[in-house]
Amino acid sequence: MPGVCAIIISIFNIVTNPDAQGMNLDFAKRWIARASANRLIVLLFLFTAGFIDVAIFFLAQEDHKERVAQVESLLQRTVDSLGVEFDNELNIIERTLSGIGEVVAARGGLPPEADLALHRLTVRRHALTPSVRSILIVRPDGSQAAHSLQQPPPATNLADRNYFWAQAETFDTGLFIEPYLASSLDGSEISAFSMRINSDGGQFLGVAAASIAGSQLDDNLALQNLPKGYRIQVTLADGTGLACFPVQANCRRENWLMAPLFRDHVPNVGRALLQDATLFDEPIGFAAYRVSGRYPLVVSASAEKTAVMAVWHRNLVAYFFTALISNAALLYMSLYAARQFAARREALRALEEANESLERRVSERTAELQHYQGHLEDMVHARTLELAQARDDAEAASRAKSALLANMTHELRTPLHQISGLVLILQRRIEDEKQKSSLEKIGGAARRLQTLLENILELARVESGRVVIESKPFAPAMLLTDAVNRWQAEAARKGLHIEVATSPDLPASVCGDFVRIAEVIDCLTSNAIKFTSQGTITLRETVLEHKSRNCLMRFEVADTGIGIAAEYQQAVFGQFTQVDDSMTRKFGGAGVGLALSRRLVELMSGEIGFDSEPAMGSVFWFTLWLPMYCCSGEADDSVAG
Known part of the structure; x- marks a missing residue:
């Protein structure tokens, strides 16, 4: 309430006092921010926690529905499949026994003595019904006329058996089922099925009966592979048990007629699903049953809720703990957010104070900077003029250096030409071999010096x-041939063999600059001859790639010289450098040729490199x-030369 009053007073002051508008507006914003933050956190916590709890509740509910639907579907499929299976099995037994009765009626009755033909009849019918344990034919007095498992048949009189007198005392020729009795052969527990044999005139001729082992019926139920907690019961319409799973000692002796499941539902509906079924005095949970429409048979399947819903109960615990942990996490985050908001408010308060202090300092600094601005512009202008003058001086010095280098080279070339000419003249006139050798050395030194000067002059021209x-x-083939012709004599003087591989x-x-390419090849060949004392110099050119009307050509100069160590390979293409100072003393040179070659190849948009191993040579x-040139004839050799 005081905060609300303060906001109302602030609004009144803003309206009535324009000078206080900024101050009161800021105060109102700060109060709204402080008052709303905690309320917003509480609302977000309640909304999010409620949403998560509701979502988990509906998830658990849907999980329960899904689980119930799975149980009901499994029960219904089980009773349907078993009902069809038992109907088919009883139908086969009924047709088998009915066929036997027709044969006996056709024969006019049963003979008083054992008959091999009747035994064979029961054996054949038994073979057609493998699920049956035995088939027998009983005379009207209860004695056995034929047995599929024994010939002659056992002497046991069956007149006291229910399946016999039930057929003897009625004219009904339908199938009679006795769910439990002991076998007359071995005393094992069996279920018996019988049919009355009548003559065409309705006279009682005997009973055709078949037996199935009780364990086999139970095994048929076990084949359904139901999980733990499920139960299957097959009973007759009068409630007598026929088979059960799991197997129980009294499942065939206990009558189920008065159980609520049978008393309240089976007589009224032939097929149903129940969620809260009761068997005798104990609830059994889910249940499904199916009443056969042809035979007095009821197939029922049930599932204990505590067993089949155990997974859902475990999931429910997981849902509960998920909700609990989520709410705890939300509570922690809400408390953390509240602390963060409080810290932020303190930080904002400190920031506002720092901002005010900073604004004062900025104002002072701005005035100070404005004072120095004019002086700084003068300093920048003066420095710009100095840098421009330095640039002009450097460019002039570079031009002067290039011009001086070119002039000096030209001045040195003239006397070198004269020396070379005089050496040639003297070599023709002098006959003394020692003097000729000296002149040859002078001529070689003059040629090397002339080549060095040419390279320096060319490098200066490239740089300028x-x-x-x-x-x-x-013609690219002429490149290497001309280079071999130029360097054949020099290589022969060192005892080297020079060859071409194309x-x-x-x-x-x-199309290309033949002169510059040849100049690069000459530089590389000169180096190869210089650093090779014996072996072969190989000049090679290949085509690496074709693209449209262009081809990528590779030129190589391979030697068997001293090679280059790995630590010196980075400095090979530097200007006026060699890999080792001792190289200059031993082999001569100023380190200009490879630098010039690199610059010329770069000017032609190419790449240059080498591969070398010490004592193995270099490539x-x-x-x-280079674009391929097409014309009516071959390229002119004079152009290549």
Whole structure:
């Protein structure tokens, strides 16, 4: 109530005092947040807990219905299948006994002595009904005329048996069932079935009877494989027991006629399901029965509620504990949420204070930053001018370096050409072998120096961006042949053999920069000769892939030289570097050729690499995508050269 009054006062102040609108509005929001949080938590807890409990209740109820439906379905299927099975079995026995009666009536009666033909008749009929234990024919005086299991038949008089005198005292020719008696052969418990044999004029000629072992009837019920807690009872219409499962000592001796299940239901309905059936004075729970429409037979099946619903009871306990745990978890989460809301309110209060302090500091800092803003812009402008000047100076220095390097290279090439020319002239004029050897060494040094200068000049041109990649048709087969011709003499001087290996599927002509490709091959070949003391230099070109009118070509230069150790392989393509300082002293060179080769291959959009093992040699390779060139004739060899 005080909070409500405070809200009303705040609203009044907002309306009447515009200056207090912001303060009162904030106060109202904070109070609503504090008052509503706990109520919201309680409502959410009650709603969620109620929803979970109701859901679990309905789930348990549906589980109970499903379980009851399963039990009822199983009971109904059991009595239906057993009812049909017993009807069929009794029908077979009835037709068998009726057939025997027709044969006896056709013969005019039973002979006073044992008759082999009658014995054979009972044996044949017994073979047609394997479920029957025995078949016998009884004369009107109770003596046995034939027996399917014994010839001559036993001398036992059966006049005192119910199945005999019941047929002797009536003109009904239907099937009579005696559920329990002892066998005259071995005294075992059997059930007997009999039919009256009449002549055409209605004279009593005897009784045809069949027996079935009581244990066999019980075994037929056991074949239903019902779970524990289920019970099957087969009785006659007068309540006398015929078979039962599980087997009980008195199931055939106890009369079920006065049991409520039979007294109240069986006479009225031929087939029914019961959920609260009572047998004598004890409730049996679920029950189903079926009354045969042709024979005085009732098949009933029952299930104890405590046994068949045990699973549901266990599930019910699980449902209860699930609801209990869910409610406990919800309660814990609600208490936790309430604590979190309280902590959040404290944090918000602290945050508001910190926010006010921060706003003051921001205002002060903003004024300070505005003061330095003008000075900072001047500093940035000045620094930008300095960086631009430094960039221009660096570009000018790079251009000057490239120009100086190119000029120096040109200046050095002129005297080198003169030295090479004079060496050639002197070699023609001088006859002394020692002097010729010295001149050869001078000429070789001049050529190596000239090659180094050419590579440096080319590298400078590449770095300055003055190299233009051309695309002209040439014969790829001529590339390696020309390279071998250029380096044959140099290889022969070191005692090396140089050879060419080409793929048979090389295109006749492709388009590309023949000069730059040949320059890369020369660099790789020069290195191979330099670092190989004996063995073979192999130049190889293959086609790796065709795509549309383009082909991916691979060029290789393989040697049997010193190889490259794994720790030095990363620096192979660096500028002015070699894998080891001792290499420079032993083999010479400035580390320009491979760097130039890498830059040229990259300019042609290719890839370059190598495979090497120490003391085994190296294979340097590069790949290029080159368009195939089609024309009326072969590519001009002069273009390739």
